[in-house]
Amino acid sequence: MEIEDIKALLELLKETDVTELELEKEGSKVKITRGRFYAAIEMPQQGPGPAAPPQLKHVEEAGTERLVTVTAPLVGTFYRASSPEAPAFVEVGTIVKKGQVLCIVEAMKLMNEIESEADGVIVKALVENGQPVEYGEPLFLIEPSV
Numbered sequence: 001m002e003i004e005d006i007k008a009l010l011e012l013l014k015e016t017d018v019t020e021l022e023l024e025k026e027g028s029k030v031k032i033t034r035g036r037f038y039a040a041i042e043m044p045q046q047g048p049g050p051a052a053p054p055q056l057k058h059v060e061e062a063g064t065e066r067l068v069t070v071t072a073p074l075v076g077t078f079y080r081a082s083s084p085e086a087p088a089f090v091e092v093g094t095i096v097k098k099g100q101v102l103c104i105v106e107a108m109k110l111m112n113e114i115e116s117e118a119d120g121v122i123v124k125a126l127v128e129n130g131q132p133v134e135y136g137e138p139l140f141l142i143e144p145s146v
Contacts (some may be wrong), residue, residue, distance in 0.1 A: 001042070002100045003010050005025075006030060009021065012090075037062065066144065067117045067142065068117070068143075069138045069142075070114065070117070070138070070139050071134060071136050071138050071139060072136065072137045073114065075135050076087050076105040076107035076112070076135065077107075077130060077132055078105055078131050078132075078139065079103060079106060080103055080125075080129045080132070083128075089101050089103055090122050090125075092125060093121065094122045095121050096118075096119065097116065098116055098117060099115050100116045101113045101114070105133060118144045118145075120144040121145075122133075122141075123141040125139070125140055126139055126141065128135055
């Protein structure tokens with residue numbers, strides 16, 4: 001496999017949600033991985049899934065209150081903290097900023113940080129620590145700052 005082939009693959013992957021690709025061609029083997037990895041964190045393994053940015057959708061709740069729902073971007077195990085002894089990243093009532101880590105979803109021994117896409121306040125945590133989550137499953141409700 002030539003370096004030009006690898007560069008072409010990298011360019012193609014930039015436009016997709018694929019985070020890991022393994023390819024074998026003419027006796028050469030290439031593995032391309034992107035994303036954040038935390039090898040020091042040991043947690044039980046659950047189902048695999050491709051990493052993607054958190055999905056956001058707006059929902060109407062309690063009349064005129066506009067909430068943002070942060071959903072799981074992949075199948076895995078939901079963790080509220082970086083380790084069993086560490087404090088939770090956020091609790092109900094926590095004021096969050098865009099880009100702040102809300103939780104971790106572990107898939108195939110890779111720890112994927114899920115970040116807030118909006119400034120606001122955590123209104124509700126919808127998943128318990130250690131619970132398996134599916135792609136698109138709601139994790140948090142955030143009341144956006146005005």
